[in-house]
Amino acid sequence: MHSFAKDVDSAAVDLVLGYARDRLLLDPVPLDRPRARDELDAAAGATITRTGLGARRALEVFEQTLAQACLSTDHPRYLSFIPCAPTREAAAFDVVVGASSIYGGSWLEGAGAVWAENEALRWIADLAGMPPTAGGVFVPGGTVGNLSARVAARHTARARAARSGTGARPFRIAATDNAHSSVVSMAAVMDAEVVEVPVDERLRMTGPALRRALEEHGPESFFAVVATCGTTNLGVVDDLASVGEVCREHGIWFHVDGAYGGAGLVAPSVRGLFEGIEHADSFIVDPHKWLFAPFDCCALLYRAPELARAAHTQQAGYLDVLNEAADWNPADYSIGLTRRVRGLPLWFSLAVHGTDAYRDAIEHTLAVTRFAAEEIRRREPLELVREPDLSVVAFRRLGWGPADYQAWSDRLLREQQAFVCPTSFRGEVLTRFAVVNPQTSRDDIVMVLDTMA
């Protein structure tokens, strides 16, 4: 299958790359929608067969059936969850990554690609004001990033407790109830306990509330504090400066989850909200969210990468050749070993466009979000839940119950107008826009709001 019939192979490659090219240049993209299992069974038929369908037929099944049953997260009115709207250059370069068979776990095997990924990580570390020694790795997503950082934090705290001979075995994490679902689910994976820090009237974690929570449970029982800069549901940025200060006071690892909102570091109009992030012991941001990279890509950075290496480096005879070298091996900084060089599409797009273009694109999404907030305030039956900090705006339609939101959302998708799901906050069903796609325009916002009159 690999070595025969080069001409047949090249026809298949041409077909597939031709499809990729067309999709990359498509404008507008279709929103599309899910289909039921039995509809897909009927439309696609048997695809895994003894003799194979051949490239043309297999691609046809994908193009005419399967692709149309997947939402385009880069559609300008895909406003649910956190969309993913890569630059064309980043998405195109993902094809190169797939074509190049690069192993991204070690310097020995992937030096050139790892060098480029590290350049992109350096840009992010500089935005956050982390020291020159900071470094990390691109992992699949914020969930894995949050987990890996906290594994490093716990390893560090336990090693220190062991050295001090106190017998302490830190097992707690402090976070607010606005923290991402993965903070709690990965705590379960780690068998760690999450202590909830009450939020202030702006829904933020603050230093004083954190101090009370730590003191109530005993600061020595904590190995990490997880602050968020841009919560997923409402876009809240915690008060990183006062939270970081309390972490330093108690010698507790300060992790900042910026999976969604960390990209706001690039935007001068909101940079002030991130003050204090320079003290983070670890920080994540998902370029597949608001930094225009394709799935799946999370930048994980450590202030002192050697602490992460101590926690994560895998040991085995066949890995000695890697571990005995003084090289930068990305696999040493997170859970997992084999890795795709998933930071390369971001690197390529940054190299092509320059960082000013990122600043401008993110400022544009912020301006559209502020316009949306303005429109919501202006429209009689609508009400903002909270002034947006970043590019998420949550709001309610007065007089609607959960079923109304769902019926409205279903209709928008059925009619291929938009993808805007209900969400809930403190038990109340409402809805939200997450604006991370620079193609989302003021007209798109007006069009969706007009359906809520």
Ligand SMILES: *Cc1c(COP(=O)(O)O)cnc(C)c1O
């Ligand atoms: C999206 C998100 C995560 C999880 O990231 P994945 O890439 O989906 O694993 C974690 N934290 C925050 C704040 C997020 O918005």
